[in-house]
Amino acid sequence: MSTDAQDADGEDDLRERVTNFLRRNFPQIQMHGGSAAIQHIDLETGEVSIQLGGACSGCGISPMTIQAIKSRMVKEIPEITKVHADTGMEGMGGEGGHGGGDGGMEPSFPGETTDDGESSDEGPQAPF
Template structure:
C-alpha cells in the first residue's frame, strides 16, 4: 500500500471545502502539488471569477493548506479574470486569462 501523493491529499482536502464553494456556484481544481518544494497551485473557477470575496476565499485556502499540511510551504490561488462560467469553458466553468487573486479582475 502506497501513501497518497501530496496532490491526492490536497485534492481530497479541497473536496471537503467544495460544499461551501459550490454553494456559491464556484469550482476548484488542484493544478500543481510539488512533493519536493511543497508548492501548491489551486485554481478557482465558476462564479469565483468576478466574485468580490474570492480574495477572502483564496486567503483562507492558502492559510488552511499551510496549517493543515506539514509538507506544504507555499500556496498560490488563481481565479479566471473573465468571469466566464458558461458551459463552453473547460473544467467546471473555468475560462479566461488566469490572474493571481491579488490582481484586479476589472469587474468593478
C-alpha cells in the same frame, strides 16, 4: 520501486489529500457554483497551485477564500509549504480580478444591469 514511481505515488497521495481538504473545508466553493482545481504539485518544494473557476471568477469574496485556502492548507497538510491560488483573473485587474480600473474586467452578478447614460448617487447594488 524506482524514484519516479515513488514520486508519482507521493504526488497522487498529496493530490488526494489536497482535494479532500478543499472539499471538507471549503464546500461553499462548489455550493455556490465554483470549482477548485489543482494545477500543479511540486513535491520537492512543497508548493501547490490551485485554480478557482466557475462562479469564483469575478466573485467579490474570492480574495478572502483564496487567503483562507493559503493560510489553512499549509497548517493542515505538513508537506505543503506554500500555496499559490487564483481565479485566473489576475491579468485583468490584480489578484482575484479586483483592480483599480487599470483596464481589467469588472465582476458581474446575476440580475445586475448597467446604465451607461446616467449616474446615480446610490452606488452599486448588492448581488443578492
